[in-house]
Amino acid sequence: AQSVTQLDSHVSVSEGTPVLLRCNYSSSYSPSLFWYVQHPNKGLQLLLKYTSAATLVKGINGFEAEFKKSETSFHLTKPSAHMSDAAEYFCAVISNFGNEKLTFGTGTRLTIIP
Amino acid sequence: EPEVTQTPSHQVTQMGQEVILRCVPISNHLYFYWYRQILGQKVEFLVSFYNNEISEKSEIFDDQFSVERPDGSNFTLKIRSTKLEDSAMYFCASRGRRNTDTQYFGPGTRLTVL
Numbered sequence: 315a316q317s318v319t320q321l322d323s324h325v326s327v328s329e330g331t332p333v334l335l336r337c338n339y340s341s342s343y344s345p346s347l348f349w350y351v352q353h354p355n356k357g358l359q360l361l362l363k364y365t366s367a368a369t370l371v372k373g374i375n376g377f378e379a380e381f382k383k384s385e386t387s388f389h390l391t392k393p394s395a396h397m398s399d400a401a402e403y404f405c406a407v408i409s410n411f412g413n414e415k416l417t418f419g420t421g422t423r424l425t426i427i428p
Numbered sequence: 429e430p431e432v433t434q435t436p437s438h439q440v441t442q443m444g445q446e447v448i449l450r451c452v453p454i455s456n457h458l459y460f461y462w463y464r465q466i467l468g469q470k471v472e473f474l475v476s477f478y479n480n481e482i483s484e485k486s487e488i489f490d491d492q493f494s495v496e497r498p499d500g501s502n503f504t505l506k507i508r509s510t511k512l513e514d515s516a517m518y519f520c521a522s523r524g525r526r527n528t529d530t531q532y533f534g535p536g537t538r539l540t541v542l
Contacts, residue, residue, distance in 0.1 A: 346529045357535035358471070358519060365529060404471060408529055414459070414484045415473035416521075416531060 316341045316409045320419035328427045333392040335422045337379075337405035340386065345407050347388040348416070349379055352402040361403075364388060375399070400426045430454040432534035440540045441510055449505045449537045451520030452458050457505040460503045461531060462495065464488070464516040471519065477503065510541045 321336040347426055349361040354365025369381045375398075379390045388405060405419040433452045441447050453460050455466050462474040464528050494506045503522075507514055512525040521531040 348530075350533070363530055401507060406471075409522065414461070414476035416461075416471075417464070417473070418471040419492070420470045424429040 316345065316417045317415045318405050318407050318417055318419035320403075320405055320422050323420065324423045324425065326425040326427055328397045329395050329397055333377075333390070333399065333424065335390040335403050335405075335424065337388045337390065337419060338386050339388060339405070339407045341407055341409045343409040345409055347379075347381060348406045348408075349373065349377070349388075349390050350404045350406060350418075352404065352421075354401070358404065361390070386391050389420075395426050397426050397428065400424055418421050432520055432522055432532055434518075434534040434537050436537060437535065438538045438540070440542065443512055444509050447507050447510055447539060449507075449518050449520075449539070451503045451505070451534055452501055453503055453520065453522030454524075454532055455501075457522035457524050457532075459483075459531075460495075460497070461469055461521040461523070462505045463519045463521065463533075465519065465536075466516045468512075473503075474518075507539075510539075512541050514537055515541045 317340045319338045347364040350356050350358040351361050362371045363375050364381045365373050372378045377392045396400045402421045402423050404421050408416050435450045460477045463471050465471045473486050475489045476483045496504050500537045517536045519536045520534040523531045
């Protein structure tokens with residue numbers, strides 16, 4: 315079984331300040347973990363992924379995430395928020411043992427305050 | 429950069445009507461998926477498809493749903509008799525080889541059932 319919990323449904327930060335979006339996962343096997351971003355009326359764009367290589371993963375647009383097995387977490391961070399980062403962010407997990415489906419979290423809406 | 433495309437972007441239909449949602453996966457990808465997102469909710473897996481057959485499906489994917497790869501490029505989702513609760517954004521995704529796990533998503537089709 316696999317599941318994802320996104321701890322915050324809504325996060326607001328001021329432009330230029332750090333962003334932290336939290337994600338905890340549960341997986342029976344070694345997981346692959348993903349962050350996707352969804353801008354209004356747009357599809358899902360892959361931000362970054364972890365697939366058992368380096369635990370600190372860098373993605374597009376200055377985002378990065380750290381896989382912490384001991385904490386079963388995969389939090390998304392960015393040092394300095396930009397107005398264009400305002401969007402919905404989804405954490406997702408897939409177990410690396412014959413499992414096809416991505417299981418998504420409920421999403422975190424990121425608002426950037428000018 | 430190759431991308432998944434979906435048509436139409438928005439489909440409005442009457443309850444009880446059949447709809448076909450179309451997707452063109454990334455060329456030379458082998459694995460295909462449909463997900464849906466009811467407004468305000470998380471993205472949910474519907475079905476995965478490989479080698480011209482369904483490899484996994486969720487409880488949502490009942491007898492009213494079917495998928496097909498009618499030719500070498502298209503991947504379709506058919507809903508035989510739409511219900512109000514089928515209103516959602518439907519995302520198509522594709523994946524390359526077995527030992528890669530990144531699914532690339534299309535922009536989605538918004539289905540509205542009246």
